[in-house]
Structure formats: C-alpha cells, structure tokens
Amino acid sequence: MMERKVVEKEISIGPVHPALIEPYRIRLFVNDEIVEDCEININMAYRGIERLLEGLPVEKALLITERVCGICSNVHTWNSVRVVEAGLRIEVPDRANYIRVLINEIQRIASHLIFFGHAFEVLGHETFAMRSFLLREVFMDLMAYIGGNRVMPAVPVIGGIRPRADLTDSLKRVISERINDFEKKYREYVERILADSMIMSRLTGVGLLSKEDAIKYHATGPNGRASGWNYDIRTLMHEYEPFDFEVIVLNEGDNKARVVQRALEVFECLKIIRQILKNLPEGPIVNRDWIPGKMNYTISYFEAFRGELMHSCALDSQGLIRGYKIRTPTPTNLAAMERACVGDHITDAILTIASCDPCLTCCTRVEVINFDESKTMTVMDIMKKYGRR
Amino acid sequence: MIPLLRVMLQGIYRNFIRIIAKVDRATSIEIRDKVLTLSVPAWETVLDEMCIGCGGCEKVCPTKAITMVPLEKPVEIIEGYRREKVPRIDLMKCVFCLNCHDFCPIFALFGEAAPIHARDVGSPKMTLSEILKKPIKAPPEKIEELRKLIPSEFFKAIRR
Amino acid sequence: MELLITSLIAAIISIPYSLIIPGIERKIQARIQQRIGPPILTPGFWAVLKFYYKKDVEPIAFLSRFYKSLIWLGIFIVLFLLFFSMPSWWNILGWASILGLVGLLKLEESLYVFMGAQSQSFLSTTMPVPDLAKGAKGIGIHREFLEQHSAERAIKMMAVGSLPLYIALLVPFAIAKSAMISEVVRVQNPGFFSLAFSLPSNPILFTVPGFLATIVYFIGYVILLNEKPFSILKAKIDVIEGGVLEYAAKLRAGYYIMRNLLLFVLSSIFVTLFLGIPFDPLKPFYLIFNIILSLIMPIALSILVAFSPILTFRQIYPSAVGLSVLGALALIISILGV
Amino acid sequence: MGLKAIARKNAIHAMLVYTGGCNGCDIEVVNAIFSPRYDIEQYRVLITWNPREADVLIVTGCVTWQMVEPLKKLYSLIPDPKGVVAVGACAINGNVYKNMVGDIGVNEEVFAPVDNIIPVDVKVPGCAPRPEDIIMGAVKAVPKLMEAP
Numbered sequence A: 001m002m003e004r005k006v007v008e009k010e011i012s013i014g015p016v017h018p019a020l021i022e023p024y025r026i027r028l029f030v031n032d033e034i035v036e037d038c039e040i041n042i043n044m045a046y047r048g049i050e051r052l053l054e055g056l057p058v059e060k061a062l063l064i065t066e067r068v069c070g071i072c073s074n075v076h077t078w079n080s081v082r083v084v085e086a087g088l089r090i091e092v093p094d095r096a097n098y099i100r101v102l103i104n105e106i107q108r109i110a111s112h113l114i115f116f117g118h119a120f121e122v123l124g125h126e127t128f129a130m131r132s133f134l135l136r137e138v139f140m141d142l143m144a145y146i147g148g149n150r151v152m153p154a155v156p157v158i159g160g161i162r163p164r165a166d167l168t169d170s171l172k173r174v175i176s177e178r179i180n181d182f183e184k185k186y187r188e189y190v191e192r193i194l195a196d197s198m199i200m201s202r203l204t205g206v207g208l209l210s211k212e213d214a215i216k217y218h219a220t221g222p223n224g225r226a227s228g229w230n231y232d233i234r235t236l237m238h239e240y241e242p243f244d245f246e247v248i249v250l251n252e253g254d255n256k257a258r259v260v261q262r263a264l265e266v267f268e269c270l271k272i273i274r275q276i277l278k279n280l281p282e283g284p285i286v287n288r289d290w291i292p293g294k295m296n297y298t299i300s301y302f303e304a305f306r307g308e309l310m311h312s313c314a315l316d317s318q319g320l321i322r323g324y325k326i327r328t329p330t331p332t333n334l335a336a337m338e339r340a341c342v343g344d345h346i347t348d349a350i351l352t353i354a355s356c357d358p359c360l361t362c363c364t365r366v367e368v369i370n371f372d373e374s375k376t377m378t379v380m381d382i383m384k385k386y387g388r389r
Numbered sequence B: 001m002i003p004l005l006r007v008m009l010q011g012i013y014r015n016f017i018r019i020i021a022k023v024d025r026a027t028s029i030e031i032r033d034k035v036l037t038l039s040v041p042a043w044e045t046v047l048d049e050m051c052i053g054c055g056g057c058e059k060v061c062p063t064k065a066i067t068m069v070p071l072e073k074p075v076e077i078i079e080g081y082r083r084e085k086v087p088r089i090d091l092m093k094c095v096f097c098l099n100c101h102d103f104c105p106i107f108a109l110f111g112e113a114a115p116i117h118a119r120d121v122g123s124p125k126m127t128l129s130e131i132l133k134k135p136i137k138a139p140p141e142k143i144e145e146l147r148k149l150i151p152s153e154f155f156k157a158i159r160r
Numbered sequence C: 001m002e003l004l005i006t007s008l009i010a011a012i013i014s015i016p017y018s019l020i021i022p023g024i025e026r027k028i029q030a031r032i033q034q035r036i037g038p039p040i041l042t043p044g045f046w047a048v049l050k051f052y053y054k055k056d057v058e059p060i061a062f063l064s065r066f067y068k069s070l071i072w073l074g075i076f077i078v079l080f081l082l083f084f085s086m087p088s089w090w091n092i093l094g095w096a097s098i099l100g101l102v103g104l105l106k107l108e109e110s111l112y113v114f115m116g117a118q119s120q121s122f123l124s125t126t127m128p129v130p131d132l133a134k135g136a137k138g139i140g141i142h143r144e145f146l147e148q149h150s151a152e153r154a155i156k157m158m159a160v161g162s163l164p165l166y167i168a169l170l171v172p173f174a175i176a177k178s179a180m181i182s183e184v185v186r187v188q189n190p191g192f193f194s195l196a197f198s199l200p201s202n203p204i205l206f207t208v209p210g211f212l213a214t215i216v217y218f219i220g221y222v223i224l225l226n227e228k229p230f231s232i233l234k235a236k237i238d239v240i241e242g243g244v245l246e247y248a249a250k251l252r253a254g255y256y257i258m259r260n261l262l263l264f265v266l267s268s269i270f271v272t273l274f275l276g277i278p279f280d281p282l283k284p285f286y287l288i289f290n291i292i293l294s295l296i297m298p299i300a301l302s303i304l305v306a307f308s309p310i311l312t313f314r315q316i317y318p319s320a321v322g323l324s325v326l327g328a329l330a331l332i333i334s335i336l337g338v
Numbered sequence D: 001m002g003l004k005a006i007a008r009k010n011a012i013h014a015m016l017v018y019t020g021g022c023n024g025c026d027i028e029v030v031n032a033i034f035s036p037r038y039d040i041e042q043y044r045v046l047i048t049w050n051p052r053e054a055d056v057l058i059v060t061g062c063v064t065w066q067m068v069e070p071l072k073k074l075y076s077l078i079p080d081p082k083g084v085v086a087v088g089a090c091a092i093n094g095n096v097y098k099n100m101v102g103d104i105g106v107n108e109e110v111f112a113p114v115d116n117i118i119p120v121d122v123k124v125p126g127c128a129p130r131p132e133d134i135i136m137g138a139v140k141a142v143p144k145l146m147e148a149p
C-alpha cells in the first residue's frame, strides 16, 4: 500500500473536454499545481461489444470487431480473423499475409501520426498538430485506395483478404511514390520538432515511467518500449517473419522518449512497407476452403499500435460465436500513466496521459463496480445515487 | 547549434513565403468547390449495372433501408430476363450490417465478391454477363435461402 | 467638452478596428498552417455581432450579477487605458498618466481572478457522470471547478507574469526623464505639438535600451493577453478558457470586444511610447499612422502563437524572471546612458 | 437578409461531442478541423470547446448511457439559436451496436439515435463519413440558424 498523501483538492476533467475528445474522466488530486494522485475513469464508451458478438455467425464478428476502434480498425479485424484461423487451422496464402501486414503498417503510421496530432494539441501547439494531420492524409488516402474507406479499410477476411484489397501494379507504384514523398517531409518534420527547444522543455523529464513500473503495470507497446522494455509481439508473429525491421527501444521513459520512440517507429514501418512492395509474392489472396464449425476456446495475441491486444473466442457447432473476449492495450497503459503523471504539474500530467496515446473505445467494457450491495445496480440506481450532486 | 540555426532560418524563410504568397497551401480546392455548392457526391452503394433486380436485398435488410426503384427503361440482361428495378439504400436507415451484400447473389451492393465484410462499392472487374456465366459457389443453405428470397426466373439465371 | 468628443471618437474608431485584428491574426496563422483560414472579418467582427444577436442566458455563476458586470467593467478599463494615452487627456492627468496605465493594467488582470472565482461551468465538477461510484481515492476532498483553478493561476500570473511589462513601460519614461506621456512623445517627436504631421525624429525603439524594452514589452504583451505560450490561465487543455467560460450571448460579445480592444490598445500604447506617434483623434495623420503601426504587435503575436506550445509554471517563472532582468537592464541603461 | 442573418452566416461556432462509438467519426471530424486539406475554418466554421460559445453541436457516436445526461445538459446550455449535426451511422441509428445484436436481443447500453435525446437538424450518414460530408453537414445547419428569430 502506498501511503496516502494529504491532498488539497480535486480537479476533474471530462468526459467532454478538448484534451480528451473521447469520453473519459480524469480526476486529478492536486496540491496547488502538483498532481499527487490520479484516477482515470474509462467506462463512458461502454457499448457491450463482447456481448453483442455472442451468438453471431463468425463472419459477422468482423463487422463488429472492426468497429471496436476507428483508429486501429485493422488490428481488431485482423486479430479476430487470426483467432478463427488459428482455431480452425485455416491456411492463409502468403500474398494475403503480405497485404495484411501492409495495411497494418499503413494504419500504424496513421495512428502514430494521430498521436503526434493529439500530443501537440495537448501541448497547445496547433500548427504542428495540423502538420501531422496533413502528413497523415497520405495514409488515409492509401487506405481508401486499398480498402475503399478511409477509416475502416476492412482488408482481412477469414482465410485471406478481400478481393478489392489486392495490390495491382499501379497501386503499388502509387504507394511507393507516396511513401517516398512522405518520408522526405516527415524527416524534416521530426527534425524540426526535435530542434524546438520550447517543445522539448515541455517534454523532457516529464511523466517518468521506469522500466520496473512499465513491466509491473504491463504498459506494453510504444510506452513500454520507451521505458526500456524490449517487448514487441511482432517479433513473435509468423506474419512478420519475412520482414526485417528493428524494435525501437529507448531508456528514458519520459514524454520525450514516448514521442521519439513513435517517431522512429514510423521509419521502421516504412521499411516494412518497402519490403512488401518489393517482395510481394504472387498467388491466391484468399483461401475459401473452410467451413465454420466447432472451435475450442482460442486466444490470439497481437501487437496493436498501442501495445498488446488479445482476442479470444470459441465457436459452437453451427459456427456461432461463444464467449468472445477482447483485452486491449489501453487499460494497462492508462494504469501506468496514472502512476507516471504523479508529481508533475497539472498541464504536464494531462500531456503525460495523452502521451500514452489513450484510446478508450476499445477498453471500456466493464461497467458497474458494486461496492457493498450484493444486488446489481440498475442504471437508474446509479443515476440516483451518484449522478447528480 | 548549426543544425538548429539551419532549421530556424529555413523555417523563417518558408513561413514568410507562406504568409506572403500563399504557397504550399494544402487545402483541397476541389473539395472546397464541392462543399460550397453543397454537391459532395453521396456514397456509392449500389452497382446499378451489375444488379439483376431480384429484390432479395430488400427482403433481407433488417432496418428496411432498401427500396426497389423501378427503372424507366428495363434492361435485358440475359435473354429472357429483364432488370426492371434496382435497389436504393436509404443511408439514414442503413446500419452497414452488410446483410444485403451477403445475400446479393452477385454482390452488387457495397462492393465486390467478398464473402462478407466490404464497405464501399468496389470497382468490378467483370461484366454482369461474365459473372452470370460463372456458376456460383455457395453452401446449400445459402442456396435454399436465395431460392426463397428471389423470384424463380432470376434464380434460374444465376444457377445455370 | 473636447475631452468627451475625442474619447467618443476614439471609442468609435478603436472598437470596430480592433475587431478586425483577430481575423488578420487567424489568417496569418492559417497561412503558416498551410490552409486558407477564415475570412478576415469572421473571427472578430461577425462573431461579435452574432453573439450579440444570440438569446441571452443566465450564466452559472456564484454571484451572477457581479459576474456579468465584470465584462462591462473590463471594457471600460481597456477604453480608459486608451484614453489615458491620448493627448487630450494628458493635460488633465499630467504625471498621473503612467500610474494610471499601470493601475488600469493591474485592474484588468485582476478581473480574471474575479471571473474565475465566480464562474461555475458544468464542464468539470458538476458534469453529470456517475464517477463517484469509483472515486474511492478521494472521498470527501474539495472538488474544484476548472475556473477556480484558473483563478488561482491568474493570481500567480499577476504576481510574476506581468512584471516585465511594467518594467518595460517605465523605460521610455526613464529615457524622457519625466513621468508624463507628453514628455515621452516630445523627446521622440518634437514636431508633434506643432506640425500637422511629422515622423518621429528619434524614436526610443531604435535606441539600445528602447530595443531591449521593446522585446520585454512584447513578451509582457503576450503575457497580459494570456496568449500562447503564456496562456496557462486559459489553457485549452486543462482549464479550457478559465474564468470566461460561462459568458454567453451578449456577454460573450462583450468579452470578445474586451479582449480584442486590449490587443489593440496595448499595441497602440506601444506605438505612442516607443515611436512617438500618439493615438490622437484630432490629428488624423497621427491617428492613421498609429493604428497602422499598431498592427505590428498583433502580427508578431500571431506568429509567436503559431509556433509555441503552452508553457507551464515550470518554464514561466524562469522566463518571467529572465525577462524582468532584461527589462531592468534596459531601465538601468536608459537611466545611466542618456 | 438582415444583418442578423448575415452575422450568423459568417461566424458559426461548432462544438464536438463524442458519445461512444468507435472513434472513427470522431477522428474524421478532427480531420475536418485539423487537417489543412479540409480546413473547416474556411467555411466560417470556428471550433470551440465551450457550449456557451457554440452554435452548432456536432454529435458523433452511439450515446452510451453515461453520456446521455452530459449530452442533454450540454445541449440545454447552448444559447439559442442552435443546431445539432449528428455524424455517422452510430448517431443516426445506432449502427451495428444497436441493430446487429447476437443472442441478447436488445442492446441496452446504446441509447442511439441521438434523436431520442436531443433534436437533430442535420444527419450525416456513413461509417465513417468522409470529412467533406461532415463539413457539408455543418454548413447545412446554417439556414436554420439564420432563420431563427
């Protein structure tokens, strides 16, 4: 047990607030400007996704899992496909795997650029936020070309990928032109950020998360890697075996490290994309030779853009979903951030929370915690008890 | 120090030019024109030239978002079969569940022949007659379902 | 009589004029951000008019009458700031004008404290979400409104942030060795009192202490306007807008007027004190020159805003101290050197 | 067209509320605001985060129950005249969350459409809508503001 400090007051922020955008609530317990403790309430986007999936045909699951999150729609689609593919032992053609990796890395870059946009917005730096959103447009376009939709490209399907997402030569050329152009601009952008002393004075040394804490709270993904924890599930995934890329690990663990880590990771993504364009094998893109049927409980871990993502489910004999579970990176990342923002100024604390790239639509699943009564509370009960003051 | 200075000077120069001469402007004028004339094209949802007018999608939509609109000039697709109506999707009611897409025998809604899960009308690489010549591969239940949902002459057309 | 007429003219000119400035600012930022940006009149002029036409609503505030009156008080303070720098008031105020400037500025700053203490927007504590269901950590702790926190920050900013501006404000007076604005103008622009128009012969801006003081004045200007990088008391990312959060409809129009007028008035005072071209409604050439040159500060401000993040008190304290030292240096040079 | 209408047409303050859903619409709205390619400000739409300043409320997402009360409250605080733009299939009809349920039958977590909670003036369909659709939606809300007394 940590010793509880004397706290003067509480400042609560959200769920409608410029720094958050998504609905969640940050409660900061502060003395003057210094944050002594922090609590993040994340249940405002609860849609009961796991329950919706119960009893749906497995192909339909893709539609819903994709809508877990609009930023990394692809990781959810892909991972829910992987679960079924692993459980039913469906072979995926190589070409399909390559294209899945391609769209995933494209979306990873887009997601990291949202992170920059969000972080700079929280820093109050509108111009750079806009620059990163402008850079991001390249990848939104590419997603629209490949998948037909800017947000939900919906590329993987069970057994392979959707025919529309097959890469033609002209599309390949477009992609490589765009990313070459992007890389030039992006390099300048990153150099410019790192040279800006005002921004760096806000980032450096703030929001420290030690390696021990990162591991203890299971802050996976870029946050853990920025704290010196070399953990990237991509290195374990067979889909990524053909590609040569480095896992970026930094040791500082502060906000600057979290920004720089992602900035460097984008270059690795570009590297992977180039390899795909060069080595894309010929062949079929989808294996339709499977039937949905009984599947035992299967788990699949995946490196989402913000950390470790777990999907798991079982199918009954008709191929309907039973017991779907999603464990996304943000809950554990946020727990780490609750820890990391202690001791900083309020404005910095919010930056720290933003720097873990929180994204709550995926993680908000458990709703009511019932302290003392054994009966479950209804919506009205809660409203009556806690809703208005 | 030197790189910092270089970045700064470069930045000053570039932004000065940006302010004075509006260079580097990234705003899309095309979109601007469309928005100002309120003419952003709506989502493309139905491939009219692919649809055989069977009406199955209308029956299967859970939110009744689809209505079949009679064509002014019916088109003869294959000898003996004429397309008289095409579906129109009311996007206000549509929930993108893609049931219609799944049931459409030739996937003329929301995209190309993917088993499921498409979002946007794709670019069809085949013409309708080519598609109709290909025997469709589907599990027996789906075929039963199709038989119930679409008129028998169309059914014969696609079952050839 | 003359006093009244000039003041009236000044108000009539300066208010609409100041409403154009935010549009120019925004346009410059938009160009830097590689986009088209809003039309020049939109962020200031039309916005104010639109707010004026909105239906009045009662702000959620502790003492809502008092809260509402603060806006009008603010506009008057800023207008008086402008009047005090006008030649027709010099005779009446005499040496009081510098004290008047400083005092009014201080008053203007303290408005934010009052506003923050009053306003009780629902965007924080009173937001109807059942978060107490979980908040075991903080049972019984005083929950503060965002605006109140902003008021606390405003007090800090008053204490430290505005010091540089006051020091810089003293420099021209030290150079002129007088506490009267008329002397300050006479030193720079002897022709002002006799000719219809004459360019200042030796503006303070181009002396060494004057230049240093200008830098300090500019930063002080940014601080006083609560603009980035010193916008901590209305930092969008935590306290949203601080004390002015609850102003709606006509009051918001008033707030826009107050803020934009301050933007203009401070920079007009700068032109008067550092370039020797006063805002004089009776001498149109001076007037026009003054209002044109007054655009320099807002333009520089908008460029600074486009390239700076919000600084926290960790950075504000050292920079305010550093600037005060720079200002003091300018003051010392000006006293010793001239 | 009186001065009132011209003023209202020339300065529109929009506020974004996100009420659950997948974030996709949300990001597309942010794109419309922050991406220089779309640049919503050129259409005289300025962004605010203060309901007291807003004219147009952009609502995205499927309104989870915790967001019902904040949304109502927020709407009630906007001074008249005001418009509401519901963006995305979630806000218009609940999207798959409401309509594609498995065994549970009815999803009680989702209170969409936004219509149920506050009056909606413009609906922007799509999942996710493109930024240009969203901008056009915001622009379409203007006549209502202009005509209001």
Ligand code: SF4
Pocket (backbone or CB within 6 Å): A327, A331
């Ligand atoms: S299952 Fe959930 S609550 Fe339990 S340890 Fe894992 S993340 Fe934590």
Ligand code: SF4
Pocket (backbone or CB within 6 Å): A020, A021, A022, A071, A114, A115, A118, A357, A358, A359, A360, D023, D027
């Ligand atoms: S927190 Fe993440 S998901 Fe949410 S708006 Fe910001 S970047 Fe997007």
Ligand code: SF4
Pocket (backbone or CB within 6 Å): A068, A069, A070, A071, A072, A073, A075, A304, A305, A306, A309, A328, A329, A330, A358, A359, A360, A361, A362, A363
């Ligand atoms: S944290 Fe969840 S919702 Fe956010 S990007 Fe990752 S998987 Fe998607």
Ligand code: SF4
Pocket (backbone or CB within 6 Å): A048, A049, A050, A051, A365, A366, A367
């Ligand atoms: S969190 Fe619990 S109640 Fe909610 S969907 Fe998952 S298993 Fe069901």
Ligand code: SF4
Pocket (backbone or CB within 6 Å): B060, B061, B062, B063, B064, B065, B066, B089, B093, B094, B095, B096, B097, B098, B099, B100, B101
């Ligand atoms: S996607 Fe679903 S809701 Fe939309 S038209 Fe098709 S069947 Fe109807």
Ligand code: SF4
Pocket (backbone or CB within 6 Å): B046, B050, B051, B052, B053, B054, B055, B056, B057, B058, B086, B087, B103, B104, B105, B106, B107, B108, B109
């Ligand atoms: S099911 Fe397909 S072919 Fe039949 S009417 Fe609908 S779109 Fe046309």
Ligand code: SF4
Pocket (backbone or CB within 6 Å): B101, B102, B103, B114, B115, B116, B137, B138, B139, B142
């Ligand atoms: S055959 Fe399979 S893929 Fe095709 S519509 Fe039926 S269920 Fe969907």
Ligand code: SF4
Pocket (backbone or CB within 6 Å): A067, A070, A151, D020, D021, D022, D023, D024, D025, D026, D060, D061, D062, D087, D088, D089, D090, D091, D095, D126, D127, D128, D129
């Ligand atoms: S409409 Fe679609 S993109 Fe928008 S929030 Fe809902 S699921 Fe996400």
